[in-house]
Structures are given as C-alpha cells and as structure tokens.
Amino acid sequence: MTADFDRAFLTRALSRVAQRDAAALKELYDRTSAKLFGVTLRILHDRQEAEDVLQEVYLSVWDKAARFDETRASPITWLVAIARNRAIDRLRSRQSKPVRAPIEAAEAVVDPQPLAESLLEGSEAARKLAGCLDQLEPKQAEAVRTAFFEGVTYDALAKAMGVPLGTMKSWIRRSLMSLRGCIES
Amino acid sequence: MSADHLAAEYALGVLDADERDRARGRTDRDLAFARQVADWEDRLAPLAAEVAPVRPAARVWPRIERALRPAAARLTRQLTIWRGLAAASLVMAVALAAIPRPPPPTLAALVASQTDEAVVVASLDRARGELILTTVAIRAPDGRSAELWLIPEGGTPASLGVIGQAQRRLSFEGRPVLAEAVGGVLAISLEPKGGSPTGAPTGPVVATGGFV
Numbered sequence: 001m002t003a004d005f006d007r008a009f010l011t012r013a014l015s016r017v018a019q020r021d022a023a024a025l026k027e028l029y030d031r032t033s034a035k036l037f038g039v040t041l042r043i044l045h046d047r048q049e050a051e052d053v054l055q056e057v058y059l060s061v062w063d064k065a066a067r068f069d070e071t072r073a074s075p076i077t078w079l080v081a082i083a084r085n086r087a088i089d090r091l092r093s094r095q096s097k098p099v100r101a102p103i104e105a106a107e108a109v110v111d112p113q114p115l116a117e118s119l120l121e122g123s124e125a126a127r128k129l130a131g132c133l134d135q136l137e138p139k140q141a142e143a144v145r146t147a148f149f150e151g152v153t154y155d156a157l158a159k160a161m162g163v164p165l166g167t168m169k170s171w172i173r174r175s176l177m178s179l180r181g182c183i184e185s
Numbered sequence: 186m187s188a189d190h191l192a193a194e195y196a197l198g199v200l201d202a203d204e205r206d207r208a209r210g211r212t213d214r215d216l217a218f219a220r221q222v223a224d225w226e227d228r229l230a231p232l233a234a235e236v237a238p239v240r241p242a243a244r245v246w247p248r249i250e251r252a253l254r255p256a257a258a259r260l261t262r263q264l265t266i267w268r269g270l271a272a273a274s275l276v277m278a279v280a281l282a283a284i285p286r287p288p289p290p291t292l293a294a295l296v297a298s299q300t301d302e303a304v305v306v307a308s309l310d311r312a313r314g315e316l317i318l319t320t321v322a323i324r325a326p327d328g329r330s331a332e333l334w335l336i337p338e339g340g341t342p343a344s345l346g347v348i349g350q351a352q353r354r355l356s357f358e359g360r361p362v363l364a365e366a367v368g369g370v371l372a373i374s375l376e377p378k379g380g381s382p383t384g385a386p387t388g389p390v391v392a393t394g395g396f397v
Contacts, residue, residue, distance in 0.1 A: 019326060033241050033246075034239060034240050037241040038236045041239050050241075051244075073226075076230070078226075081227075081230055123234070129229075130235075148198070148232045172197065173190055173193070177190075179228065
C-alpha cells in the first residue's frame, strides 16, 4: 500500500469515528495501536500505565475526531501528538520521576503494523526530519531525541546529560529553531 | 520568550507540570498559540518513526469498547457534568445577588459549542414575559437532535425543546420554569432524534451559557 492510500484510509476512518462509528475506531486501533503503545511505553516505562494511557488516547480520539483537520495535519502525526501529550501528562502527575534506563529489548514485542509504518518510516517528513537532526551538533540532536522519546523535563534532561539547566534550555531552543528552518527550506 | 518558543517547548514536552498546565490553558484561550502548538506537533511527530512499535495486551481494546457503550462509566461522567452545571448556576446566582441594582428587563445569553456546531442566542424579555431563541448555527450529527435545557439555580434541567432553524418565542406562561431563568444556566445536549426520550438530558453536553 502506498503512503497516500494509507493516509486516506486513516483520514476516512477518523471521519467515521467523528460520526460515532465504533467499528471505525477498531480499524484505527488495529492499525495504529502498536505504534502509539510504543510511544507511550517509551515515555512511561511501565506497561500498566502505558495501557491505561493508550485506553485514554483512543477514548480521546473518539471524542475529538471531529476536530481533526486533514488539511492541516496528517492523521498519524495527529494521533502521535495525542498519545505523547497523554503520556507526558501521566508522567508529570507522578510524584517524582527518575530517568530510567531504556526498555529492555525483550520487553518490546515488535509488531510492525505496515500501515502506521509506511506513514511514518517511509514518509518524506520523517526522512527530512532525520536529515535535519543530523545537521545539529550530535549532543544537541541527542537532547532533542531524548526529550521526544522520554517526555522528560528540561531539568531531568540536563541532569541526564550532565549539563547545566541553562545550557540545556538554549540547546533545545536553538535546535528547535534550526530544525524548523531546515524542515521548511 | 516568544510564544513560538513556548509552543515548541510545549509540543516537544520539556515543560514541567506547572508550565505545562499554563501553556495548555493558553491553547484554550489563544487560537494563534494553539495553532503554533499544532504546527510544532506536526513538525516533531515524524520522530515517532524511530520508536519501535509494541503490541499492546489483548485486554486493552475490550476496555476501550466497554467505555464507549452508554454504560455505567459514561452515565457517571454525564451526571458529573450536570452536577457541575447545577453548582455553576448556584455560583452565578450568588454573584448576581451581590449586584445591588435590579438587572435590566432584557437579558441575553449566548450558548455556543466550541466547534460552533450549535450556537443559540437566548434573549429574556421579562417585561413581556418571554424568551426569544435565535439559532445562529446548528449542525447536529446524523440521527441526533440538539436540545436546549434550562437549569435553574439549584434545580434540575428543564427542556426548552429541540433546537431548530427558526426563531422561537417561549412564553413564561407556557413554561413556568422561565421565571427562574436569571441565575440559571442554559445548556445544549445531543439527544436521540426528536429529543430526550426521558425528559431529562441523556446525551453529551456540547454548549453552556448564562444570562448576562
């Protein structure tokens, strides 16, 4: 399947979800839940919590599908943003959050859902973003990636990478602005 | 720091809990900022290509499906909203009671949903004893009707009927509850076609408003 077809498929499923079509939500779930679970699990490092958040994500999609605007966003990036926001909210609501080690390889039962994959991995946007990250200082690119994957605060990020908070803030801000310039060029 | 920096930091997820709450509050009030956040989310989301997909446990979908049904969980959520509205109407009544002069004879209320699928202006003419309802927009989903409710101070929701395109005049005589409209809250809920079968709201609340 081509990325265009996949995008159209997810967009169509979202518009049916907006019409309260539960079967459409299931189709969406079947094709995107492994990617979104990967995203929430990476942030929370706890299967139980990541499952709770995944449930919240699809209920939120059920409520908000009518607000998805296909002219402004791609369906998979819209879903990823909801999943990350929910997971980060859960992370922040914990009393304290040590930065934990990455998930054991054995824990990650990889289940490539070709549809979500073709929309992200194969996408022009993903290639371009990776290329733009490669143009940053390696440490700064690592900071952006860690922030995105782990959903941690500036403070935790600075501690994890052993740099002062102010340095981390300026790294991230400068990197984000460079990324935008690069993406839009 | 510029709004765009803040939008980028919020989208990336590096803000602490308080900063994050404040930024989210701003997305609710500031449309341009909300758009900047959405643009940053769209720029950064492709990084998820580098996250390995992980199959969630089989128990997750059935839990989602159960939560979709108009079952206990959902009912509780609706009841909580209606209780919240009753409390809000009480607060408004107290606030109005603190105003020393009598309110003017005509009061207006705007009841608008966030995405403009239902926008109604209600004008309360107490001298003539009527409520004039003007529909600005109405787009109920297929098979549903948007129903207008008045929740008097500390009271239960009373139906003011299904919202149509035409302007309607409701007399205080025909609807005694209207005499209690000041200090109350108007709400629009989505109901089965033709209106709530029970006489009480059963569907999601899409809009609320009070008289000012």
